[in-house]
Amino acid sequence: MKNSEILSCFQCGTCTGSCPSGKYTSLNVRRIVKDSIKKDISDQCDLWMCTTCYNCQERCPRGIKVTDAILSLRAEAVKKGRILPAHRVVCKFLIEVGHAVPIDDIHIAIREKIGLSQPETVSKYPKALNDVKILLESCGFNELVKE
Ligand code: SF4
Ligand code: SF4
CATH class of the missing domain: 1.10.1060.10 (Alpha-helical ferredoxin)
Structure with a gap:
């Protein structure tokens, strides 16, 4: 501004x-x-x-x-490194699984029970997940949100 x-x-x-x-x-x-x-x-x-x-x-x-x-x-x-702890957790999820709010095992099991496969997201596709990781690393995101 x-x-x-x-x-x-x-x-x-x-x-x-x-x-x-x-x-x-x-x-x-x-x-x-x-x-x-x-x-x-x-x-x-x-x-x-x-x-x-x-x-x-x-x-x-x-x-x-x-x-x-x-x-x-x-x-x-x-x-300046000022990030709320909860947001650091979200950033960590993004780096690890490509999602700020990843699906957990309980919900995967519920989906399977009703005949639904894993959602069509990046974590389902290892190559796409790897691409996200490369992107985050190359733009400095990992360094930015590091503890
Ligand atoms: S939540 Fe944020 S964007 Fe919405 S009115 Fe409040 S300060 Fe503005
Ligand atoms: S107090 Fe808020 S709404 Fe009023 S002029 Fe300032 S920024 Fe705009």
């Missing part, structure tokens, strides 16, 4: 009032916008409470790309 754009925020709170996640978590998107102007907020857990629904971005009367800004702030946080 351009500085000039974010500086046009007049703290109306429309973003916070539109935020479904903020109703159930500590996320206060208006505060994130405000704080991001004056300090490094890459260690704030609230950054990770956003579901990227884009409500705030669509409704901001100043046209500020709020959700895109949150995604950029997250990217910066990850570059």
